[in-house]
Amino acid sequence: MTTALIDALSDLDTWQAALDSQQAVFAAMLPGASIGIIPKRDLQAPGGKMLVWEAQQGRIVAEERGFSGIRSVGVDLLFVADDEAIEALRTLKGSGALEEMKEFIRQGNILFYVLKTKDDLTDLGFEEFLEALGLAFAGPCR
Amino acid sequence: MTKPGEKKLAHLFQPGKIGKFTTKNRVKYGACCVSNYNTRDGFITERELARTKVIAGTGCGIITNQGAYPDPKGEGKAYFRQIALFDDKFLPQFEKIAGYIHDNGGVAIQQILHAGRYGGIDLGYCIQPSVVPQTLPHFRPPREVSKEEIRQIVKEHAEAAKRAVIAGFDGVEITSFMGYLLANFNSRFTNQRSDEYGGSVENRGRFMRELIYEIKNAVGDEHPLIVRLNGAELMDRWGGNSEDECFELMEMAGKSGLDMISVTVGWQEAPVSSIGRDVPPGHWNRLAARAKKLLPDIPIAFGVRLPDPVMANECIEKGDFDFWEVCRPLLADPELVHKAAEDRLDEVRPCLGDMLCLSRLFRDLPYLCTCNPALGHEVEPEYHIKPAAVQKNIMVIGAGPAGMEFAINAVKRGHRVTIFDKGDRLGGNLASYAAHDLANPEDLQKLLAQYKTMQEKLGIEVQLNTEVNPKLMRSILHKYDVAVVATGARIDMEAVPAAGQEVISALDAAGGKAHTGNKVVVLGGGKIGLVLAEFLKTQGVDVSIVETAKRVGEDVIPSWKWRHTSWLSGLKIPAHTGSRVQRIEAAGVAVINEKGEENFLAADTVIAAAPRKSNQELARELEFMVDELHIIGDAASPRGLYQAIHDGYRLGVRI
Numbered sequence: 171m172t173t174a175l176i177d178a179l180s181d182l183d184t185w186q187a188a189l190d191s192q193q194a195v196f197a198a199m200l201p202g203a204s205i206g207i208i209p210k211r212d213l214q215a216p217g218g219k220m221l222v223w224e225a226q227q228g229r230i231v232a233e234e235r236g237f238s239g240i241r242s243v244g245v246d247l248l249f250v251a252d253d254e255a256i257e258a259l260r261t262l263k264g265s266g267a268l269e270e271m272k273e274f275i276r277q278g279n280i281l282f283y284v285l286k287t288k289d290d291l292t293d294l295g296f297e298e299f300l301e302a303l304g305l306a307f308a309g310p311c312r
Numbered sequence: 313m314t315k316p317g318e319k320k321l322a323h324l325f326q327p328g329k330i331g332k333f334t335t336k337n338r339v340k341y342g343a344c345c346v347s348n349y350n351t352r353d354g355f356i357t358e359r360e361l362a363r364t365k366v367i368a369g370t371g372c373g374i375i376t377n378q379g380a381y382p383d384p385k386g387e388g389k390a391y392f393r394q395i396a397l398f399d400d401k402f403l404p405q406f407e408k409i410a411g412y413i414h415d416n417g418g419v420a421i422q423q424i425l426h427a428g429r430y431g432g433i434d435l436g437y438c439i440q441p442s443v444v445p446q447t448l449p450h451f452r453p454p455r456e457v458s459k460e461e462i463r464q465i466v467k468e469h470a471e472a473a474k475r476a477v478i479a480g481f482d483g484v485e486i487t488s489f490m491g492y493l494l495a496n497f498n499s500r501f502t503n504q505r506s507d508e509y510g511g512s513v514e515n516r517g518r519f520m521r522e523l524i525y526e527i528k529n530a531v532g533d534e535h536p537l538i539v540r541l542n543g544a545e546l547m548d549r550w551g552g553n554s555e556d557e558c559f560e561l562m563e564m565a566g567k568s569g570l571d572m573i574s575v576t577v578g579w580q581e582a583p584v585s586s587i588g589r590d591v592p593p594g595h596w597n598r599l600a601a602r603a604k605k606l607l608p609d610i611p612i613a614f615g616v617r618l619p620d621p622v623m624a625n626e627c628i629e630k631g632d633f634d635f636w637e638v639c640r641p642l643l644a645d646p647e648l649v650h651k652a653a654e655d656r657l658d659e660v661r662p663c664l665g666d667m668l669c670l671s672r673l674f675r676d677l678p679y680l681c682t683c684n685p686a687l688g689h690e691v692e693p694e695y696h697i698k699p700a701a702v703q704k705n706i707m708v709i710g711a712g713p714a715g716m717e718f719a720i721n722a723v724k725r726g727h728r729v730t731i732f733d734k735g736d737r738l739g740g741n742l743a744s745y746a747a748h749d750l751a752n753p754e755d756l757q758k759l760l761a762q763y764k765t766m767q768e769k770l771g772i773e774v775q776l777n778t779e780v781n782p783k784l785m786r787s788i789l790h791k792y793d794v795a796v797v798a799t800g801a802r803i804d805m806e807a808v809p810a811a812g813q814e815v816i817s818a819l820d821a822a823g824g825k826a827h828t829g830n831k832v833v834v835l836g837g838g839k840i841g842l843v844l845a846e847f848l849k850t851q852g853v854d855v856s857i858v859e860t861a862k863r864v865g866e867d868v869i870p871s872w873k874w875r876h877t878s879w880l881s882g883l884k885i886p887a888h889t890g891s892r893v894q895r896i897e898a899a900g901v902a903v904i905n906e907k908g909e910e911n912f913l914a915a916d917t918v919i920a921a922a923p924r925k926s927n928q929e930l931a932r933e934l935e936f937m938v939d940e941l942h943i944i945g946d947a948a949s950p951r952g953l954y955q956a957i958h959d960g961y962r963l964g965v966r967i
């Protein structure tokens with residue numbers, strides 16, 4: 171993992187700016203609803219850092235936590251991005267980030283794990299976010 | 313005596329072999345998905361039995377009954393109304409189904425489906441080789457199975473297989489399609505175990521080998537075992553098996569004593585499409601050919617996105633595979649094989665690949681078919697085509713799908729029907745839609761061709777280029793007992809704000825009645841606006857969409873929404889959602905979004921694709937001119953192809 175790629179996830183100010191420009195997507199999320207992003211290579215070798223977006227008091231906040239493995243991940247959705255996606259996300263600013271993430275998901279560069287059931291996610295206010303990233307319709311049959 | 317189509321498709325209609333059984337042809341009805349017609353606790357219903365009787369009569373050499381889950385806990389259960397085979401109490405209905413299949417000369421196979429990662433639908437969890445969280449929120453959180461549980465699962469599969477044979481089935485099938493438990497063990501994506509069931513391909517394939525061994529041991533060599541295996545998972549980008557690994561596993565299966573391999577493609581959660589209309593027919597045939605080359609002595613069945621019996625016949629002739637495995641095309645037209653045998657392929661109702669069946673299934677509903685309104689209603693006499701009690705003279709106004717579907721079925725019942733249409737061809741707006749469809753226009757065009765064929769073969773009188781109005785009606789009304797208004801819907805141009813430039817109806821643009829420039833704004837991001845915008849973009853036109861709703865595609869079948877959003881993204885078509893038109897000027901369109909921000913979209917052409925309005929005026933004028941008056945399809949309410957076809961059919965079979 172290069173420093174540049176680690177920096178991409180650690181640049182909290184840039185991420186906060188991107189999230190602030192997309193608040194409508196997160197508006198319905200209840201406090202504590204959270205999304206994590208990790209580099210793909212950390213999935214099998216936990217111990218690295220995880221970028222977390224968490225709903226706090228009416229806004230979504232970018233912060234950094236440790237990633238100690240999927241069983242104790244502690245977020246509701248987890249995005250696992252390959253190097254290409256992370257490199258691209260590093261350069262993103264503002265409202266383009268989610269749109270770009272959506273494309274990376276479709277292309278398979280970003281894998282996402284759902285740590286809660288559909289009903290739980292709906293209750294936590296994820297519906298708009300799932301729609302915005304096209305997750306509700308992912309899969310060839312759906 | 314050999315039928316004419318059997319001569320033409322001689323390879324498809326030659327006998328085949330599976331185990332000790334000789335099949336009458338090389339067509340296998342594939343249990344590609346379950347119907348969801350059954351009880352919540354796994355019993356087969358009368359509705360299902362009626363459907364299965366139809367399936368048994370399709371003429372296939374092998375009929376695979378839909379997948380039954382094998383465990384009493386329901387960890388293997390993928391669908392709320394899936395059938396079960398974990399107890400003898402389920403046997404009476406299975407016996408009936410095996411009997412239906414044998415009565416029709418088919419080899420009866422029962423599929424055992426443990427959904428693994430996609431199972432536990434009634435539970436708070438699913439089981440997997442390893443804890444790999446879900447990627448689709450529909451499914452349950454995972455729990456890792458212990459070695460003791462693996463042994464129990466294998467035992468339950470073997471017991472269910474034995475039960476199927478006791479019920480009268482000739483053989484059984486287990487399935488990895490599309491990401492079920494067998495696939496979960498085989499795949500690197502979901503199998504991250506460090507014991508003898510994980511790690512190497514050899515170890516990951518251990519569960520499969522144990523299943524094959526125990527099932528064969530339970531049912532004996534005289535009862536064939538079919539295994540459905542991925543030729544490609546399409547999960548490799550997410551850490552799943554490569555194609556080479558899939559074929560390593562296939563070779564391993566082939567050496568483990570099975571009797572047939574059915575090659576499948578993709579997982580439900582794979583990031584790319586495998587079976588929709590956006591995949592060209594024949595796209596995956598190479599995987600079957602590779603399997604056949606790898607395992608020349610084992611019968612190979614294949615049918616993923618292969619809806620055409622002519623192509624299947626060619627593939628069998630070339631030696632790409634041995635059996636054409638077909639499911640969805642037989643849902644669309646259960647007479648497909650008979651029509652092929654009788655050289656009547658032009659009469660086949662096509663599978664459109666529009667995924668209505670799976671869209672419903674994955675929303676926990678029974679599956680239905682756009683082109684076959686009787687599917688799922690076989691048990692209801694009201695859906696059967698029976699001779700009419702009273703023969704009527706019927707005029708149909710509108711030759712779109714609703715009108716054609718009505719006319720075909722009414723004539724089959726003995727009515728006399730004349731179709732009037734102001735256009736110069738059958739099909740109504742569907743013809744224009746098909747011409748602009750990015751997915752695979754041939755699918756929709758086949759339906760149009762089938763309407764033309766049936767109109768000619770049934771001798772339905774058609775008067776094209778004839779606009780029915782009260783004046784014409786007064787001169788002909790004495791001829792008819794019934795008028796069926798199937799005039800469709802139009803774009804409601806009165807709802808478009810006053811404009812500083814001409815606004816074109818999307819239907820006129822799609823029908824070639826209006827010229828479009830090089831910079832186009834489409835008002836309305838429903839299916840009509842999307843299809844037109846996508847097509848124009850591929851023709852080099854700079855196009856953008858304005859949609860008042862928060863998202864585009866609100867009227868699109870759920871499985872197609874992401875395809876449209878993906879196409880918009882790929883084609884770089886801006887979609888201004890949550891936006892309303894402020895004014896239309898000579899230079900373009902001013903729009904305002906939900907935040908109150910105004911945006912000016914330059915355009916030399918403005919196309920209105922919404923809102924839609926039913927063409928009902930004629931119906932009102934005919935109210936007191938004819939004995940019996942009906943309104944069907946979009947003329948009743950603007951909806952879509954599925955509703956138009958079903959409206960037309962339902963009226964046609966009961967009038």
